[in-house]
Amino acid sequence: MSSTEQSVRMIDDLELPAPGTWEIDAVHSQVSFVVRHLMVSKVRGKFAKFSGTIEVAENHQDSKVEATIDAASIDTSEPNRDAHIRSADFLDVENHPVITFSAVGPIHTSGTRFTLSGDLTIRGVTKAVTLEAEYLGVIKHPQMGTRMGLSATGEINKDDFGVSFNAALETGGFVLGKTIRLEIEVEAVLKA
Numbered sequence: 001m002s003s004t005e006q007s008v009r010m011i012d013d014l015e016l017p018a019p020g021t022w023e024i025d026a027v028h029s030q031v032s033f034v035v036r037h038l039m040v041s042k043v044r045g046k047f048a049k050f051s052g053t054i055e056v057a058e059n060h061q062d063s064k065v066e067a068t069i070d071a072a073s074i075d076t077s078e079p080n081r082d083a084h085i086r087s088a089d090f091l092d093v094e095n096h097p098v099i100t101f102s103a104v105g106p107i108h109t110s111g112t113r114f115t116l117s118g119d120l121t122i123r124g125v126t127k128a129v130t131l132e133a134e135y136l137g138v139i140k141h142p143q144m145g146t147r148m149g150l151s152a153t154g155e156i157n158k159d160d161f162g163v164s165f166n167a168a169l170e171t172g173g174f175v176l177g178k179t180i181r182l183e184i185e186v187e188a189v190l191k192a
Contacts, residue, residue: 009058009060011060011108012108012110012111014108014111014112014135015138016056016060016135017056017135017138017148017190018056018138018146018190019056019057019058020055020056020190020191021053021054021055021056021190021191022053022054022055022056022148022188022189022190022191023051023052023053023188023189023191024050024051024052024053024054024067024186024187024188025147025187025188025189026049026050026051028187029050029184029185029186029187029188030046030183030184030185031046031047031050031067031069031182031184032044032045032046032047032182032183032184033045033046033180033181033182033183034180034181034183035158035176035177035179035180035181036176036177036179043076043081044076045074045075045076045077045082045085046074046075047069047070047071047073047074047075047099048070048073048074048075049069049070049073050067050068050069050070050073051067051068052065052066052067052068052101053065053066053188054148054150054186054188060106060108061105061106061107062104062105063104063105063106064102064103064104065101065102065103065104065116065118066100066101066102067100067101067102068098068099068100069098069099069100069101070097070098071086071091071093071096071097071098071099071122072086072091072093072097074086074091089163090163091122091123091163092123095123095124096122096123096124099120099121099122100119100120100121101118101119101120101121101129102118102119103116103117103118103119103131104118105117106133112134112135112136112137113132113133113134113135114133114134114135115130115131115132115133116130116131116133116152117129117130117131118131120156122161122162122163123161123162123163124162125160125161125162127156127160127161129154129156129182130154131152131153131154131182131184132152132153132154133150133151133152134150134151134152135148135149135150136148136149136150136151137149144189145189145190146189146190147187147188147189147190148186148187148188148189148190149185149186149187150184150185150186150188151184151185151186152182152183152184152186153181153182153183153184154181154182155179155180155181155182156179156180156182157178157179157180158176158178158179158180159178
């Protein structure tokens with residue numbers, strides 16, 4: 001029996017996606033972040049190059065996520081800032097060209113919502129991170145295949161990953177906030 005012919009699997013009233021390997025479609029997905037700037041505004045950025053897979057298991061709690069981000073592909077819509085973020089002050093892409101995330105065992109919390117805890121590696125430093133995720137459903141498209149949608153958010157402290165660059169403001173506070181909000185939108189396609 002192929003993965004697309006499996007019996008329907010449910011949690012509460014939620015139909016789960018078919019077991020199998022789902023490949024992240026980077027064209028229809030986004031990995032972005034938000035950080036406070038000058039204590040009064042927020043700067044947004046994203047990564048242009050990333051890849052990954054979601055292994056949906058028969059028992060959904062055995063499912064796995066593996067993702068890799070090209071750190072140099074950062075884009076905050078300001079080339080000088082992007083160059084600085086690529087430097088040793090921040091991502092140090094020369095020595096750490098990739099950011100990785102690896103997780104096992106999503107936990108259903110309610111409705112379409114799950115938590116996903118895993119290991120995030122930035123600048124060679126690995127820390128446990130928990131994402132709040134939402135399963136957006138599955139659609140079968142005649143040309144684009146069977147696709148699944150997911151959203152996830154979470155927060156990390158930049159200092160935890162060895163990114164201590166900052167500057168104090170004369171009025172108090174710092175140029176950059178320590179907390180970085182992660183915002184992820186994923187469209188993944190079921191591989192045959």
